[in-house]
Amino acid sequence: MTTYDIIIVGAGPGGSMATKCAAEKGLKTIFFERGRKPGEKNSSGCGLGPRLWREFPLMMKELTPEKCPSLRAGAAARNYFINSEGIVAGYIMTRPTESVSYEPAKSWITMNCYRNEFDPWIAELATNAGAELKTSTLIIDLLKEEGKVCGVIDEHGIKYKASVVIGADGAISMVAKQSGLRSKWSHTQITAVPQYDFHAPPNKIDDIMGDEALAVWWSALFPASYQVFFNDGFHQGLGNWLDKWDRNPLYYLNEVINLKYYQRLLKILEAKPRELQCHLLPWLKFPYNTHTDGVILIGDAGGFPCPLEAEGIYPAIVTGKAAVECAANAITAGDVSKKALSNYDELWQKTSVGEDFKSGEELYNIWKALPFSPKETMSWFVPMFMEVMGGIYDWSQPHATRVREIASQIKSYMPQALPFIMKYVFPLIAKIFENDLDKLMDPSKLMTVLPKVLDMIPKKKQRGGIN
Ligand SMILES: Cc1cc2nc3c(=O)[nH]c(=O)nc-3n(C[C@H](O)[C@H](O)[C@H](O)COP(=O)(O)OP(=O)(O)OC[C@H]3O[C@@H](n4cnc5c(N)ncnc54)[C@H](O)[C@@H]3O)c2cc1C
Numbered sequence: 001m002t003t004y005d006i007i008i009v010g011a012g013p014g015g016s017m018a019t020k021c022a023a024e025k026g027l028k029t030i031f032f033e034r035g036r037k038p039g040e041k042n043s044s045g046c047g048l049g050p051r052l053w054r055e056f057p058l059m060m061k062e063l064t065p066e067k068c069p070s071l072r073a074g075a076a077a078r079n080y081f082i083n084s085e086g087i088v089a090g091y092i093m094t095r096p097t098e099s100v101s102y103e104p105a106k107s108w109i110t111m112n113c114y115r116n117e118f119d120p121w122i123a124e125l126a127t128n129a130g131a132e133l134k135t136s137t138l139i140i141d142l143l144k145e146e147g148k149v150c151g152v153i154d155e156h157g158i159k160y161k162a163s164v165v166i167g168a169d170g171a172i173s174m175v176a177k178q179s180g181l182r183s184k185w186s187h188t189q190i191t192a193v194p195q196y197d198f199h200a201p202p203n204k205i206d207d208i209m210g211d212e213a214l215a216v217w218w219s220a221l222f223p224a225s226y227q228v229f230f231n232d233g234f235h236q237g238l239g240n241w242l243d244k245w246d247r248n249p250l251y252y253l254n255e256v257i258n259l260k261y262y263q264r265l266l267k268i269l270e271a272k273p274r275e276l277q278c279h280l281l282p283w284l285k286f287p288y289n290t291h292t293d294g295v296i297l298i299g300d301a302g303g304f305p306c307p308l309e310a311e312g313i314y315p316a317i318v319t320g321k322a323a324v325e326c327a328a329n330a331i332t333a334g335d336v337s338k339k340a341l342s343n344y345d346e347l348w349q350k351t352s353v354g355e356d357f358k359s360g361e362e363l364y365n366i367w368k369a370l371p372f373s374p375k376e377t378m379s380w381f382v383p384m385f386m387e388v389m390g391g392i393y394d395w396s397q398p399h400a401t402r403v404r405e406i407a408s409q410i411k412s413y414m415p416q417a418l419p420f421i422m423k424y425v426f427p428l429i430a431k432i433f434e435n436d437l438d439k440l441m442d443p444s445k446l447m448t449v450l451p452k453v454l455d456m457i458p459k460k461k462q463r464g465g466i467n
Helices: 013-024 051-055 057-061 115-128 174-178 202-209 249-257 260-269 313-333 343-349 352-358 360-369 374-390 399-412 414-432 434-439 443-456
Strands: 002-009 029-032 045-048 072-074 076-082 088-094 110-114 132-134 139-145 148-154 159-167 190-199 212-219 225-230 233-238 272-282 295-297
Touching: 002 013, 002 148, 002 313, 013 029, 013 115, 013 313, 029 115, 045 115, 045 225, 045 313, 051 057, 051 313, 072 212, 072 225, 076 374, 088 374, 110 115, 110 212, 110 225, 115 132, 139 159, 139 174, 159 174, 159 313, 174 295, 190 249, 202 260, 212 374, 233 249, 249 260, 249 272, 295 313, 313 343, 313 352, 343 352, 352 360, 360 414, 374 399, 374 414, 399 414, 414 434
Parallel strands: 002 029, 002 159, 029 132, 076 212, 159 295
Antiparallel strands: 045 110, 072 110, 076 088, 139 148, 148 159, 190 233, 190 272, 212 225, 225 233
16 A cells, blocks of 8 residues: 555645645645546636736746637626516626736736646646646545544555545545535535536637626526636536525526527627536535544635635635645644644635635625525616616606606615615625724614615606696
């Protein structure tokens, strides 16, 4: 039986980063991948955020179009608002704003690429650093001595021993289960995400979408749906927590695809469906049970995708690095007990991932209640928002009359909007600005003022006229 310092199960972005860091520290490291090559078993594409370049500039400089031909940088994001008749009631295109402080993020918001290029690229960084990669190898159990984890067992019964095992094996983590850290995610902790992968000619994408990186489709008809553009195609997908689906998720995804506007877009982009996929993605308020004796969980296995929009690659890479930092110290000290590995939680919580989870509960709650509650919330949110954005484009009335009509219409949404603001928006604002709350408005005072302001809005005036 071969013995290693660290064994890593899974060669996704988290596993490969952890392996790279361990090998660079001179630790004897092996990582296992059940796919024939890294990236074969994942969602086929992704958007990489600028935090990766900000935090790991030397590594990310190596991700060139030669190594990753699907790479496509985009500076614009579009938000489509679909009304309950399935019509695009409006859209807003946004670009990086003046307050963006990280210079590269002023020219692109995401770099999009296919995982069958990205995952092998990052895995190669790990093997170049001296680690051993075993592909087409399914790890089915953990090796234990006196009840403590000390390695892994593959599907052929071959045993591998190590001081620390890192679970980088994604949403349905065998390591989490067999180490006793978690049996299953609850329905409020995991999302099912079906998506279509479309092929489209690169020149069509460039000519029609310009520098748009992605789009979000907001509607009362389906949970928020995302669109990500690669160099020769795009994804259209949507997800929701398992407790939120009342029908087959594909029914809702097809609602997007069947929109008249969407069909037009497919036609002008000359898009052809290439693949239909469905994956699970953990989406938590806060990661818990992240480690035990001789075991650390990272990335999806540990529940680290961002609590707001489930960006998962950056957190997997950051937690992979933190896990190795912690494991290396524990191995040197000769103590890999749960207590010794508890430093892992301190390490990841100090990172930008930890910063997001500080307001994890509030971010999770508002997101779940807004775009992922189409019937309950988006049914009033979309018309209210479009009233604000587009109401003024009506030239059939005098302008002042129009403004009064818009205000009155907006007021009619307040019975739904005000409780929503109280329940979800104020707690988030209070959390984000908790150290400066005294400088901001007092939410309870605001709630006494707001109804008075609303009372000042006149009722719809009878239209006067000349006889
Ligand atoms: C549809 C969809 C779209 C997404 N889009 C984005 C996006 O645009 N940007 C973003 O940042 N994130 C995105 N995410 C989230 C992101 O994909 C994950 O958070 C990220 O891949 C997590 O990385 P990981 O290394 O923890 O796990 P994974 O990427 O899941 O890697 C786990 C690896 O372990 C292997 N494995 C599993 N079990 C075993 C085993 N027993 N033995 C051997 N190997 C095993 C798997 O084959 C896999 O390669 C998306 C997720 C989904 C589902």
